Amino acid sequence: MDHAERCEAVRHCRWVDEVVPEAPWVITEEFLQKHQIDYVAHDEDPYVSAGIDDVYGYCKSQGKFLPTRRTPGVSTSELLERIVSRYRARGFDKKLRKMGHAELAAEGSDWDDSRPGSPGPAR
Template identity: 30%
Template sequence: MENPLVLLDSQNSCTTEEFSLSEPRGVVEPGPGPDARIVYIDGAFDLFHAGHVEILKLARGLGDFLLVGIHTDQTVSANRGAHRPIMNLHERSLSVLACRYVDEVIIGAPWEVSKDMITTFNISLVVHGTVAEYNNFPKGKEDPYAIPISLGIYEQLESPLDITTTTIIRRIVSNHEAYQKRNEKKAESEKRYYEDKTFVSGD
């Protein structure tokens, strides 16, 4: 069975590839050299923020080429809830690709990093941050990094910033609630002012 993937490089050239599990092929050109150390990191990258930038910078420093897998909307919803993601796959992909540390993205990356995928893209190292939405995998689901862990090519990186999409959403909600309360208080104050105001007749 073949899974269609779209790979987008840092020059914004888009190529649709058929990712065949039985017929591995190299990363599409333009891409890394034959001896390049390719680092792979994946995720939702929803509401792209400073925490994402810092972990991508850290990952890029571990190799010659950074390949970023971006999960589909369906995959994100299945693992984070029906109200996620906030941004759709296209928006999230463009946000990640705009980051200077990213060389290429895989739009619609598989949830699990398989051996065939590692071979297909010639991945040298798979990384994941300590601060992430997906660190507590749903009950009954296998660790998506089980294969790279068994191959000894997995590394968990200490996230430079303690920021997630959830903390950003909570901040937005909190600020919105404070804004509403401030406006309600202002409206009530104005209402009392006009109710207590005494108008002097000119007659």
């Protein structure tokens, strides 16, 4: 997703009241006060920035930080592999054509090894 799509997705989360699209990387007291932010949610790992050990350090020290957790058994890499595999097996071709996006179909694409003269899929 691009930034606008991520903001829109977060906007639909149950516990989100408002999304601040242009939030700074380093969260400060001034930023929290300006936007009346109660909590900042992110994974717990410290994120280092120029001269700062943890960009969320202030939020953590004030008890305004909610750590997010990864969902056990859900792997972004595995999901991407499944999508690519299904695409290459032409699993989305019918739906893409129905949606008016036949140009995105796997059949006849550059890697399609059933196409005459095609070099086949990258291995």
